[in-house]
Amino acid sequence: MNGKLKKKFALAAAGVMAAVQCGSTGLFTSVAAGEDTAATKFPYVIEGESMEGADLWTSIYQTEIPGYSGDGFFYLTAKPASFEVTVPEDGMYSITVRGAQILNEGGRQQAVKINGVKYTTQAAYSDKWIDYDFGMVRMNKGVNTIEFISEYGYMAIDKVTVSNAVFPDLSKASGTTVDKDATPETKALMSYLKSVYGKNILSGQQEIYGGGHAVETTIRYDANANKCVDQEGVEYVIDEDSWDKTEQGEKFPWHCTGPDGQVYTYSTQNRNYTYNDYNYEVRYIKELTLTSEATARVTHGTTVSHSV
Secondary structure (H helix, E strand, C coil): CCHHHHHHHHHHHHHHHHHHHHHHHCCCCCCCCCCCCCCCCCCEEEEHHHCECCCCECCECCECCCCCCCCCEEEECCCCEEEEEEECCCEEEEEEEEEEECCCCCCEEEEEEECCEEEEEEECCEEEEEEEEEEEEEECCEEEEEEECCCCCCEEEEEEEEEECCCCCHHHCCCCCCCCCCCHHHHHHHHHHHHHCCCCCCCCCCCCCCCCCEEECCCEEECCCCEEECCCCCEEEECHHHEEECCCCCEEECEEECCCCCEEEEECCCCEEEEECCCHHHHHHHHHHHHHHHHHHHHCCCCCCCCC
16 A cells, blocks of 8 residues: 555544544534424523624614623614524423613514514613513424514614523412402402413403494385385385484484394495494404314314314
């Protein structure tokens, strides 16, 4: 074997030994094709200026905010900035921004998107670095994108911390009212709230009454036939106590009732009858949540059908 060939083999062997040593000491890690990206270790902290798309600021024009970490901060103005984290399982995580907001003394709404879903918080005025809580958000197994968008903007972001969500101790909840003279109804309500605490979500919805979600119809008053009828020929019962006259002296009833019991009110603008769909909001929420529940169960391998 000549000298050049011996030298090549020696260099190759040295390279293999170096690779083995680096791998054993953790200096680098190889990832096989198709293998998942390593999960992010929490709490995860990223400097504002290190986010994708972020610019480096050390002052907001002529205003200094001393005490920032890293090389400076990111001032959220006309463009967004983002970063990614990888989680091993679906779960809840908390997002905290060490920032400052010097534009509005009354506070300013700020927004962040998690995988495209927007969350907002009200950022109080502060000319010093303080922590702003963006709340708990859900992240999916795998890579997740966290993006601070310029919808409202003008917030200085020194750094962002993402941590595992810490839930309250549900065992501390009590079903006993503070007022010993509370009514039986109040005590029953408190007992119910205790029974669902940490298990369910209670929600309420206020409908728009007195003009909200007006539904137009083809119902009109036929003066010649003295009846209310729609274009399909369906007749509606006239409320005999609601007769009135137009400015031109034309007689008409203010109200008529359909076969299903729905009461319709005369519209002076279009001379037809309308009604307000006072169950619109509640019905929408019901349909949306049932559909979401069905989708969630199918996603987890259980097929569920609902009539919505």
